[in-house]
Amino acid sequence: MLDNVTINQLRAFVAVCDQGSFSGAARKLNRAQSAISHAIKALESAFDVELFARDTRKATLSAAGRSLLPDARAVISHTEEMKTRAVSIAQAGVPQVSFAVDTYFPRAHLIECLHRLQADFRTVSINLQMTTMQGGERLVLDGACALAVTVTDVPELSPGTIDRQRLCEVQMVTVCAPSHPLAAIAGPIPREEFGRHIQLVVTDNQPDAEKTQQGIAGERQWRVNDLGAKLDLLRGRLCWGHMPLHMVKEDLANARLVELHRHAWHMRPLTFMISQRRGYSFSECETRLVELLGNLQRFTKDSKQRPASLKDKKP
DSSP, rough: OGGGOOOOHHHHHHHHHSSSSSHHHHHEEEEEEHHHHHHHHHHHHHSSOOOSSSOOOSSOOOHHHHHHHHHHHHHHHHHHEEEEEEHHHHHHHHOOEEEEEEEEEEHHHHHHHHHHHHHHTOOEEEEEEEEEEEHHHHHHHHHHHHHEEEETSSSSOTTTTTTEEEEEEEEEEEEOOOOOOOGOOOOEEEHHTTTTSOOOOOOOOOOTTTOOTTOOOSSSSEEESOHHHHHHHTTTOOOBBBEHHHHHHHHHHTTTSSEEEESSSSOOOOEEEEEEETEEEEEEEEEEHHHHHHHHHHHHHHTTTTOTTTTTTTT
16 A cells, blocks of 8 residues: 555645645645645555544644654655756766776775765766776776876876876885884884895786886885785784875874884885876866865875874884
8 A cells, every 4th residue: 555655645744744734735735625635535544544633623643643754754855855866867967987096095085085076966976996006097998987096106008098197195104013123123224124024015916017116125025916905914014015104194103013214215205196098078077076186185284294103202
């Protein structure tokens, strides 16, 4: 019987409650009072309950009616939302954004950007792929993604086909676990000393991909294709490595990791680029996404206020 419930019956029910009478509901909905009465009777029959008390002259809700009224309002609200969305789709279509993001990009900022994009484009459909190294531009070239957030030091797959534009940058730090041998060295550490220990490096999992060599200290390397796995291995005291500050800030504050200071070895901030096919014009939704992704001021501010590592606390 519940399949026979209509949105107009629910509207009549809510209108009677709001206006306090069947006649008031009829005026509000611009319908005959008999139509309102028929709608309420049909609703009561479908629910098998009485929605209004029959022994009063006013439209007084029964216990069942009071319980069901919030549900009726919610159904009407969702229906109105669906109608609004349908109108938006009919007028502009469903905005779709397919994009790839390098795993080094600040995840919290990415989530914040998606929240704001959804607020601006309520019907947006997102296809997000997390990649490493050249993986993002490979998806752009294959047509699977319209744009990719890539790292500028990663070799371009097809310079004549792909355009890059600067997006933002994040601070990098060199870290290891407190029990790692490098953590016991006081003062800045020379590159040669780093090279005596195993360095953990994130690499593309594609066999034919070119490898970037920025920040490599020697030949002793372990390679992983996931930044989260790299963080776990660093915490596990196995290796040392470079990490985005935003990702290890809490570990540094809680002494799960320590920052290693380099001697005569400069580590540039990690610069992110937007990669797109040459000649491709961003939609309004894609343009807004790029604008949001590039607004990394909060993370830049945080990176200037580093937590003290264990080495910083030594006299």
